[in-house]
Amino acid sequence: MVRQSRVAEGEPSDEGLLAGMAVGEQSAAVIFTRRYQRRIFGLAYSMTGDAGVAEDVAQEAMIRVWRHAPVFDPRRGSVASWVLTITRNLTIDALRLRRAVPTDPDDFAASVMRSNEHNPEDSVHRGDVRQTVRTALEVLSDEQRRAVVLAAVYGRTALEISEAEGIPLGTAKTRIRTALIRLRAAVEHAEGANGE
Numbered sequence: 096m097v098r099q100s101r102v103a104e105g106e107p108s109d110e111g112l113l114a115g116m117a118v119g120e121q122s123a124a125v126i127f128t129r130r131y132q133r134r135i136f137g138l139a140y141s142m143t144g145d146a147g148v149a150e151d152v153a154q155e156a157m158i159r160v161w162r163h164a165p166v167f168d169p170r171r172g173s174v175a176s177w178v179l180t181i182t183r184n185l186t187i188d189a190l191r192l193r194r195a196v197p198t199d200p201d202d203f204a205a206s207v208m209r210s211n212e213h214n215p216e217d218s219v220h221r222g223d224v225r226q227t228v229r230t231a232l233e234v235l236s237d238e239q240r241r242a243v244v245l246a247a248v249y250g251r252t253a254l255e256i257s258e259a260e261g262i263p264l265g266t267a268k269t270r271i272r273t274a275l276i277r278l279r280a281a282v283e284h285a286e287g288a289n290g291e
Contacts, residue, residue, distance in 0.1 A: 109174035110167075117165040128157055134175075135182045138259050141249040142186045152189050156182040172261070179258045231281035235274050242267060243274035 107115070107126065115123025135156050139149035159181050167177060232240055238260075245251040245259070257267035 110169055113160075113164045113167050113174060116161055117167075124161060127160070131160075131175075131178055132157070134255075134258075135178065138179055138182050138255075139186045139189075141245065141251060142183070143190060148189050149186075152182065152185045155185050159185070175258050176261050180261045183259055183261075227282055227285045230285060231278045234277055234281050239270050239274035239277070242270035243278065246271050247275075 107123070109127070109130070112123045112127040112130070116127060132153065136149050136153040139152035139156075140146060143149055143152070156178070160178055163181075167174065171177075235243065241260070242256055245256050246253070251259070253267045253271060254264055256262075256271070257264040260267065262270075
């Protein structure tokens with residue numbers, strides 16, 4: 096079950112705002128946009144790493160929410176899950192258009208391990224660590240890899256991941272925890288093998 100967005104006392108609910116948007120109430124759209132703009136942009140930015148693309152995605156997401164507000168069905172999930180799923184799908188589409196070549200795990204590992212130091216010994220060590228991280232990430236399922244990268248690299252909470260992925264909070268926590276356990280075991284195994 097996905098938790099509803101926190102709404103201050105006296106403010107309209109997300110569902111109420113969508114109902115207002117469905118009949119063209121400008122004030123409902125303004126309140127809704129203020130409530131969701133940071134989350135939408137944050138999700139798009141965390142997935143793309145590009146503020147310009149994230150702004151475009153966020154704008155398109157809000158337009159889609161406005162257009163589809165009349166058909167929102169609360170029985171299928173929360174407003175937050177619905178909005179973030181729209182954003183996630185638009186971001187994936189934007190990434191597909193932008194990237195002809197998928198990101199190589201080496202590139203990901205290299206970006207994680209960047210350093211300002213220029214010591215050749217450090218460079219060799221970073222190469223070893225990069226390979227260890229790459230190997231460790233390969234043992235994870237796609238869902239676990241995505242969850243742990245969002246949590247560890249982009250600093251997303253389990254709640255944010257559950258909403259972005261459209262999964263229950265418990266499932267997000269389990270994916271992160273299982274991924275971290277499997278990563279730790281893979282890294283310890285690699286370090287043990289290198290030490291022998």
